[in-house]
Amino acid sequence: MEIEKYSMTPLNEIDAAEGLRINSLMAASRYPIPDPDSWLDEEISRNVLVTTVDYVLDWARSRSIFPLMFGLACCAFEMIGTAASRFDIARFGMDIFRWSPRQADLMIVAGTLTWKMAPAVKLVYEQMPEPKWVIAMGQCSISGGPFKESYSVVPGINRIIPVDVYVPGCPPRPESLLYGITKIHQKIVKESIKKA
Amino acid sequence: MAIRTEPFILNMGPQHPSTHGVFRMRVTLDGEVVVDLEPVIGYLHRGIEKLGETRTYTQIIPLTDRLDYVASMTNNFAYVLAVEKLAGIEIPERAEYLRIIMAETMRISSHLMAVGFFLNDLGAMMTPVLYMWREREKLLDLYEMVCGQRLTYNYMRIGGVSQDVPEEFMPAMKKWVAEMPRFIDEYDQLLAQNEILLARTKGVCILPRDTAINIAASGPVLRASGVKWDLRKADSYSIYDRFDFEVPVGTVGDNYDRYWVRMQEARQSVRILEQAIAQLPEGEVCAKVPHLLRPPVGEVYGHIEAPKGELGFYLVSDNSIAPYRFHIRPPTLINLTALKDMVIGWKVADLIITFGSIDVCLGEIDR
Amino acid sequence: MTTALNCEQVAKKIVKASPGAVVAADSAAIVVKGESLYQVAEFLKNTPTLDFDYLANLTAIDYMDYFEVIYNLVSLKHNHSLVLKTRCRDRDNPVVPSVVSLWRSADFQEREIYDLMGIVFDGHPNLKRLLLWEGFVGHPLRRDYL
Numbered sequence: 001m002e003i004e005k006y007s008m009t010p011l012n013e014i015d016a017a018e019g020l021r022i023n024s025l026m027a028a029s030r031y032p033i034p035d036p037d038s039w040l041d042e043e044i045s046r047n048v049l050v051t052t053v054d055y056v057l058d059w060a061r062s063r064s065i066f067p068l069m070f071g072l073a074c075c076a077f078e079m080i081g082t083a084a085s086r087f088d089i090a091r092f093g094m095d096i097f098r099w100s101p102r103q104a105d106l107m108i109v110a111g112t113l114t115w116k117m118a119p120a121v122k123l124v125y126e127q128m129p130e131p132k133w134v135i136a137m138g139q140c141s142i143s144g145g146p147f148k149e150s151y152s153v154v155p156g157i158n159r160i161i162p163v164d165v166y167v168p169g170c171p172p173r174p175e176s177l178l179y180g181i182t183k184i185h186q187k188i189v190k191e192s193i194k195k196a
Numbered sequence: 197m198a199i200r201t202e203p204f205i206l207n208m209g210p211q212h213p214s215t216h217g218v219f220r221m222r223v224t225l226d227g228e229v230v231v232d233l234e235p236v237i238g239y240l241h242r243g244i245e246k247l248g249e250t251r252t253y254t255q256i257i258p259l260t261d262r263l264d265y266v267a268s269m270t271n272n273f274a275y276v277l278a279v280e281k282l283a284g285i286e287i288p289e290r291a292e293y294l295r296i297i298m299a300e301t302m303r304i305s306s307h308l309m310a311v312g313f314f315l316n317d318l319g320a321m322m323t324p325v326l327y328m329w330r331e332r333e334k335l336l337d338l339y340e341m342v343c344g345q346r347l348t349y350n351y352m353r354i355g356g357v358s359q360d361v362p363e364e365f366m367p368a369m370k371k372w373v374a375e376m377p378r379f380i381d382e383y384d385q386l387l388a389q390n391e392i393l394l395a396r397t398k399g400v401c402i403l404p405r406d407t408a409i410n411i412a413a414s415g416p417v418l419r420a421s422g423v424k425w426d427l428r429k430a431d432s433y434s435i436y437d438r439f440d441f442e443v444p445v446g447t448v449g450d451n452y453d454r455y456w457v458r459m460q461e462a463r464q465s466v467r468i469l470e471q472a473i474a475q476l477p478e479g480e481v482c483a484k485v486p487h488l489l490r491p492p493v494g495e496v497y498g499h500i501e502a503p504k505g506e507l508g509f510y511l512v513s514d515n516s517i518a519p520y521r522f523h524i525r526p527p528t529l530i531n532l533t534a535l536k537d538m539v540i541g542w543k544v545a546d547l548i549i550t551f552g553s554i555d556v557c558l559g560e561i562d563r
Numbered sequence: 564m565t566t567a568l569n570c571e572q573v574a575k576k577i578v579k580a581s582p583g584a585v586v587a588a589d590s591a592a593i594v595v596k597g598e599s600l601y602q603v604a605e606f607l608k609n610t611p612t613l614d615f616d617y618l619a620n621l622t623a624i625d626y627m628d629y630f631e632v633i634y635n636l637v638s639l640k641h642n643h644s645l646v647l648k649t650r651c652r653d654r655d656n657p658v659v660p661s662v663v664s665l666w667r668s669a670d671f672q673e674r675e676i677y678d679l680m681g682i683v684f685d686g687h688p689n690l691k692r693l694l695l696w697e698g699f700v701g702h703p704l705r706r707d708y709l
Contacts, residue, residue, distance in 0.1 A: 015691065019698030070211065072218055073240055073559055074265035074347055081346075084329040099213040116696050117218055117239040120210050146259065149250075150243035151703050152695065171347050238694035245679075246703055409639060412618050412668030425639055431565035495591070497620060497635055497646075510622050510633070523622045529675075530668050562694060 029159040062188035068104035069097040072111025075138035087174035101127040112140035217558030240562040248522030261348040267306040272352040278498025278509040283491035290479040291356035306503035307458040310555040317552035356482030397451035401538040401550040415505030421449035427501035592646035618666035661686040679704040
């Protein structure tokens, strides 16, 4: 067998192209994306007929979410702690953390987001199929955290992707994350009923 | 007629199933065999060194917590030792012993985590991690008793530690230390004779001794390659010279040796802990240090033996309340230089395991 | 305990081997000229009684008049250490010879200093940005950034 070398794109070009993508994303994300929080209105329109099938479907969808493991920094360890045996997340139906975004519903962004990583987050978010939700876990993903003034940190992931639930803490205790997940359950049930 | 094959570049992107963090590798593969490797880092670069120049010496301590977030108190320890060396501060005895107790428990926890995630990469999906996590949760309860936090502690201060341990701490700590040898033995027994572990890690991805020294590897990676260099013995800091312990050294430098050195070090840490708990004196826990510390003009390089290697802080002071330059010497960035040497010629699956055996922590590489 | 070597005596040995290289030598560190850095480093590594085979740390500091690059060297065999420094007065285009061929631990550390401070290391095989992305304007760790 002869192995012939063929010309591949030199790596410096790949680096330069990615740098351009990061710079353009930085320029486009000057303002935060507004939160999709219209579900907080307690009034659900009374003239919407909700069938039993819809009700069961929404209940099932909220109780068996597939989360996407997107741990970036220290908060990832509290996320793994939530999934471990003491603060078992499997009792909420979320025990398999998917690693492929194509199979996931919920993206838990745990840790500091930097501008270099931002295009990857946007790409993963766009690869997730609808319906999808995002939890921002920890101070760094809510607002930049202790590193807010730094030259390379995104001040909050809602510059890049829309966020549904914010879980504060540095890092948040596993109980806080579980409370955030129950809020997501409430959101899924209410939102789906409204859409139907 | 010859079959034409071409090498291709595989991108193991920043989001991937391994739990080590946002690390990216561009691997040139010829079939399954690795031909070339380029690590790409910087996805967690938060600018801690620049932020350190605008914060006072005490305000930097929470920033150092976020470096190696698996074993946060050792980062605090290294920084606080460097500042005390610069400013010439003496610490009370009780504070020294408490620091050693915290550092050694962190070492055991970090090594168990490293072994757990190493086995995760081998294919034992999360089961060893959950076993390790059981012991780690008991330890996190002890830390919560002391300083109220589970992951980023901010416990050490310049001149000692921030507060004394409550009364329930010592009996609970003694109970934990008494259980650890049995647990490590149980773990070792489950794994040491496992055929898959032996076949996939013995003789795989060897790091030769001279390369390890040239690369300035440190910690278990260096000791597994046969170099007996442990900063707790070679350049003894704090009160480590009062304790009696051994330094395990590997022979070959393959993945199995790195795993073995970590398990042995956990056992030696239990020995140190037993001695430290027995010798713990009464007294104050923090020296009288001014609130806004102004060290004299000078420079210092303070380093300790963190679980992952030699963690060093280079501080330059110009007699003001914030350091002029604050540089962190990360052990895992320097150990990562060895990755390319180790995996060329081996397969993709071996690459994943070797990366796991170096035990990186991206918070420290990228700072 | 690792002994910190007496820099004045080591400076005398260096001056014998390569005269004119040493700029200053006090109790803390030896400062050498930028052009002769590589010869001094080679001398320190290869001399049998000195044997500095372990480069523990490579940093750079930006004093506004000059850049200073600092090498913390350790010998594992004899258990002694030394601090070597070099200064670079040119602010727009600072160049320092690279020591990657002697100690490979300088590989990532020199790339990081290039990335964050802008000092070019002459002789490094792959000098590109390490922590920030291609297309980032400026060198953040300089004192006059932002």
